[in-house]
Amino acid sequence: MSARYNRPVTGPACRAHRDTGRRSPAGRPDGPGPAPRARDCEACPPPPAPRLAARSARPRFDPSPTAFHRPDPKPVNPRLDTLQPYPFEKLRALFKDVTPSAAFPAISFGIGEPKHPTPVLIREAVIGALDGLASYPATAGSEPLRAAIARWVERRYGLPAVDAANEVLPVSGSREALFSLAQAVIDATPRADGKTAIVLCPNPFYQIYEGAALLAGAEPWFVNSDPARNFAPDFSTVPDDIWARTQLLFVCSPGNPTGAVLTLDDWRELFALSDRHGFVIASDECYSEIYFDEAAPPLGGLDAARRLGRGFERLVMLSSLSKRSNVPGMRSGFVAGDAAILKRFLLYRTYHGAALSPVWQRASVVAWEDEVHVQENRALYARKFNTVTPMLAEVLDVALPDAAFYLWANVARTGLSDTEFARRLYADYNVTVLPGSFLARDAHGTNPGRDFVRIALVAGTAECVEGARRIVDFCRGLAR
Numbered sequence: 001m002s003a004r005y006n007r008p009v010t011g012p013a014c015r016a017h018r019d020t021g022r023r024s025p026a027g028r029p030d031g032p033g034p035a036p037r038a039r040d041c042e043a044c045p046p047p048p049a050p051r052l053a054a055r056s057a058r059p060r061f062d063p064s065p066t067a068f069h070r071p072d073p074k075p076v077n078p079r080l081d082t083l084q085p086y087p088f089e090k091l092r093a094l095f096k097d098v099t100p101s102a103a104f105p106a107i108s109f110g111i112g113e114p115k116h117p118t119p120v121l122i123r124e125a126v127i128g129a130l131d132g133l134a135s136y137p138a139t140a141g142s143e144p145l146r147a148a149i150a151r152w153v154e155r156r157y158g159l160p161a162v163d164a165a166n167e168v169l170p171v172s173g174s175r176e177a178l179f180s181l182a183q184a185v186i187d188a189t190p191r192a193d194g195k196t197a198i199v200l201c202p203n204p205f206y207q208i209y210e211g212a213a214l215l216a217g218a219e220p221w222f223v224n225s226d227p228a229r230n231f232a233p234d235f236s237t238v239p240d241d242i243w244a245r246t247q248l249l250f251v252c253s254p255g256n257p258t259g260a261v262l263t264l265d266d267w268r269e270l271f272a273l274s275d276r277h278g279f280v281i282a283s284d285e286c287y288s289e290i291y292f293d294e295a296a297p298p299l300g301g302l303d304a305a306r307r308l309g310r311g312f313e314r315l316v317m318l319s320s321l322s323k324r325s326n327v328p329g330m331r332s333g334f335v336a337g338d339a340a341i342l343k344r345f346l347l348y349r350t351y352h353g354a355a356l357s358p359v360w361q362r363a364s365v366v367a368w369e370d371e372v373h374v375q376e377n378r379a380l381y382a383r384k385f386n387t388v389t390p391m392l393a394e395v396l397d398v399a400l401p402d403a404a405f406y407l408w409a410n411v412a413r414t415g416l417s418d419t420e421f422a423r424r425l426y427a428d429y430n431v432t433v434l435p436g437s438f439l440a441r442d443a444h445g446t447n448p449g450r451d452f453v454r455i456a457l458v459a460g461t462a463e464c465v466e467g468a469r470r471i472v473d474f475c476r477g478l479a480r
Contacts, residue, residue, distance in 0.1 A: 200238065
């Protein structure tokens with residue numbers, strides 16, 4: 001064996017190996033006592049068990065689940081504790097002990113989910129694109145999709161050539177993009193005065209705006225809607241010191257839940273404030289293709305910039321196929337506008353990982369390039385609104401909105417609060433509406449959603465008319 005294994009090891013040696021023990025550097029035996037055994041001698045007895053040096057006590061590994069329980073657990077991100085319950089969570093709590101009347105089939109005006117049929121051409125496009133399941137998606141979107149979106153933006157808003165490579169970015173629906181945009185835009189570094197960045201939100205509002213602000217480390221500040229301005233937010237109420245801290249402004253036009261559309265004067269004011277304070281404007285326009293006058297489509301942010309002779313500096317708009325084309329399950333949309341913002345947003349998204357499926361990308365090209373199904377969709381909504389609105393106006397304070405598929409109805413004349421109205425309507429007639437106070441925050445001494453209910457006319461015409469008839473009967477029963 002090698003010299004390594006012929007070295008003597010600890011333990012008494014046999015007679016034949018007593019003289020082969022360890023020696024001192026001078027060649028003498030190390031001292032009295034038995035010589036060590038030879039490792040390769042079978043006659044030598046085995047060595048004693050080695051003595052281990054004393055070690056400091058360490059806890060032994062416990063594989064049980066309780067071993068990983070912290071006595072005072074805290075969330076990984078404490079900002080999650082600042083999120084408010086979603087409106088539909090509040091609605092479930094409101095209805096939890098209510099058994100609706102069995103005399104009526106359920107009708108829901110609560111959730112803004114399109115119920116019109118998905119166009120055949122989009123269904124066929126999805127089927128024809130199924131081979132895309134074998135490929136990872138491009139985060140920046142395919143060139144055909146970006147080009148189709150750019151062409152749609154040009155047609156819809158009368159814009160000159162839109163740079164499909166730099167001014168358009170496909171996203172997995174506007175909801176996802178609204179949230180992630182805030183994470184990419186907000187700088188949560190504390191200011192010199194110790195105050196945090198602000199995100200301005202309309203009130204009432206789409207709750208993603210608030211959640212995006214909070215999880216980005218910013219403070220949401222709410223701009224109440226003004227009934228005297230057709231429920232558009234009154235930006236003149238925002239103090240100068242708030243504008244100075246603002247990094248992001250969410251605009252929803254047409255609005256959810258009010259249907260209000262910002263005017264060109266509103267946009268002029270917002271652009272001037274953005275120029276002065278440097279904040280980004282994110283215009284949520286997911287309802288832009290549901291309106292009631294074919295000759296007067298709602299004004300959008302990019303269109304307003306063009307009309308005012310300016311570029312897209314610090315401006316992005318977000319749109320979606322969900323409402324326009326009745327494909328909420330596709331979660332397909334886009335962000336367009338300031339190329340510098342989109343470049344940084346794309347960088348964020350390469351890590352965020354929310355790329356649109358290749359199947360949806362190819363089907364989305366077909367959807368954005370067709371307007372016939374969109375016009376047919378608008379006609380369906382127009383018929384419903386033109387029938388239902390005058391029916392409800394007999395018992396509630398409600399009018400045809402500028403756009404979108406909601407009626408924003410004031411129920412104060414019934415003598416009930418918005419929550420009690422919704423609860424009793426559900427109990428007596430099995431019709432669901434959403435209390436307006438669930439869609440707003442108490443801000444500046446009031447809740448602008450109080451005394452209102454949101455009625456989403458997303459079902460078929462017959463169902464919407466039947467639901468309206470029940471609401472009329474309910475209100476008239478209260479008056480007796």
